[in-house]
Amino acid sequence: MAPKIAPLTDHAKPADLLRSIQNAPAGLTLAQLLERHPSVARRTAQRWLGQWAADGSIVAQGAARARHYRAAAMQGVPGLGPHPRSGPDGFPAAIPLSADSLDVLAYVDQPLQARKPVGYQRDFLQAYQPNLTWYLPAPLRRQLHQMGQTADAHAPAGTYSRAILNRLLIDLSWASSQLEGNTYSRLDTRALIEHGQVAAGKAGIETQMILNHKSAIELLVENAGTARLDRYTLMNLHAALAENLLPNPADEGRLRQHVVEIGQSVFRPLSVPQQLDEALNELLDKAGQISDPFEQSFFMLVHVPYLQPFADINKRTSRLAANLPLFRANLCPLTFVDVPEQAYSRAILGVYELTRVELLRDVFVWAYERSTQEYLAIKQDLAEPDPTRLAYRGLIKQTIHAVVTHLGGDALALIAQAVAAHVPETERPAVHALIVEELRRLHEGVLARYGLRPSEFAAWQAGKG
Template identity: 50%
Template sequence: MENRDEPQLIKEIIASSDGLGIEQLLKLLPFQIEKRALQRRLKGLREKNLIQVKGKARSTRYYTNAPEQTQDLGRIKSIEEPQSTIPLSEEGKAILALVSHPETQRTPVGYDRSFLENYRPNIDSYLSIEEKQKLAQWGKTRDNEQPAGTYAREILNRLLIDLSWNSSRLEGNTYSLLDTELLIHEGQAANNKSPRETQMILNHKEAIEFLVESSDEVGFNRYTFLNLHALLSNNLLPNPAASGRLRTFGVGITNSVYTPLGIPQLIEESFDLILAKASQIQNPFEQAFFVLVQLPYLQPFDDVNKRVSRLAANIPLNRHNLAPLSFIDVPEESYIKGMLGIYELNHIELFKDVFLWAYERSALRYSTIRQSLGEPDLFRMKYREEIRSAVGFIVSKAMGKAEASKAVKVEAQKLPKEDQSKFTEVIETELLGLHEGNFVRYRIKPSEYSFWKTKWDS
């Protein structure tokens, strides 16, 4: 029996595109329908002069023939065009049309576990071969043979600001980029911002440092994701004990007709399945996109789920020394509409358009920054942890120059004899060049730096 809403939905999806084949239609429809049944619906729409058909056999494509739909599409596009130049695929346009309807016109849906269960790592793929090749070309760096996390460490100062700001901005945070830089590098909170917004930025900083400094330990496992959530949600949840713990009650999604899973046991099972499948995926870009899709769809935590997914998407990129994804210039509305396509339709195409565009821009930005840094110092790379530890210790103990000189010599004696002199020189150079814009590299708190600097200069 025909659902009277089905022809209208079919017509709207066709109207949102520049022509679709029947196989594309089958993928985009938010309801199950047999191919022959769809052909009958299309025939009916054509007989009513609501659509037109061009081509024959496999090349057959369906186009809108309804002026009112063209006007609707123009209104939908106007939402995006003033703030975004993200090019949309035909599938992305169709999904945008559906999720742009008022909530009262969208069908309420719940969590569909088959969306996760049916995904087979390294057999199924959200990204096409061509898309993976483009992403690899954009993200490739000259550090691909270096230890995991080398590239991210080299651009950490910039990454801390960009990713903290953009990820927070996508949550409605009103800090400016300059406000964010002052907060992260100088510990100076913006006077006209709420404590919650300030906390959100600081939480991102801590979480990014956790991922970058622990590149050899983090991964698609409970340790990483629970601690990542704990860092990002610190002092932001009504129940402080909920930080780093899976959700035990039902939640809703603002401005969506999607209701996430509400049974604690099933939430935990699905969470573990996401991690298990993600850890099996071999391609780093597919891993990144998979977690961006599946984690927010499950909503395993009380809140802060999308923030966790955005930072977790950088785990495989960081591990392979690929350019990070910091969501530079991504409009909040584009991101939200892409997520709605996943929540309400289980369609990834619109969100994938956003992902591809965002990664190309991120990679270009960090390629430019990295070129300005010159070739990395191999000695500093070899002893990066020892250098960080020594500088951090001296500052935390507020040592003056004489006391620091003795401490450096003690630390240098722990290294092979041929490296001791060079190590001492590097530490002393770092201490002399330490200022309010770079001490974050050594996990030094602003208060520690200020107290040390007073003694150092006296």
């Protein structure tokens, strides 16, 4: 028989109990505390616990006999959550988690059999009233705006995202893909995006995933001035992300027509196509009414994965859609760089199984702060966009597309004809030279920019040789 745990002292002091809680990362129940400190009366321990919870020394989670007491993190700015602390597995110590988030985490970290199966809760979306309901409290929104403000705040929509596009393509494609288990490194991603160089030893699905992110990001940035969080944008965004990755290509950019299951979760999404269609319309209608770009961004991160409108690639679609409000407002992007997959997936589980957003909100805020640290630091090193390239970007893309798809044609003659038809005489030499230079640098990694497919590019190259 195992020996009983001896009391720390014959007459334990409050500090002894508090120290036991602080030394137990998973927390302790009242029964476990009393087992460790049998000399303390239950009523006395309850009084001490109540005092510590009231003054913020500890946090209480759960109810009745399952109630656990954990050491509380140091509190930060009122309303904005705690400062960094020693975090649970999968969460960097730098990610501040509120007591509510720890409560969500304690639930989703239970074994599957201990969590209650749950279906899609319609009132979660229906109860949300744009500009009246707030997932992000006002102090937090103010903090996010201060973090993400750029010098382009009053410029036309999308100005900032276009200025940082080259860096954004690498960071967001790499980080979002990593959250899906992609093993491309940041350097591999850069080589693929900038030079069309496929990393050795990587599966084709990983390469395709990176290139699809690139195409989807370009789609958003190029249309930031006009795109809205509507059905057209979401469907085409999904189609770009899903290209060549789904078992049935007909599912690209279309609502799913079958049941889906969520791995490692007891959540069961909607399965009736008509209900999916109605819920998506309501989701997008509410998203479009939200006035604050950060609330709008976070709303998409919450509700697109929760609805699971597509056969797959829902979370990727939500992460990119969440950036559109930031692009439009010329705020720093949300790249998800350094966000651990375990932290993100558990936060999403909290939405799926509890319809609670606190844990995802804490990850969102931390992730955004990381993004702004990267982008505000590099902005001063960015060169101003070439005004000629900016003014004639549409013509440049159309002309290159025409040259590549017009097999056997005289490339220089086609370029000269397009320039003569659309460019004032004084600017024709500069535009002509730009198009020739773009054509010379054309490679597999930039084909989507010009609306070209790999097969068209390969045929054109073969024709030149």
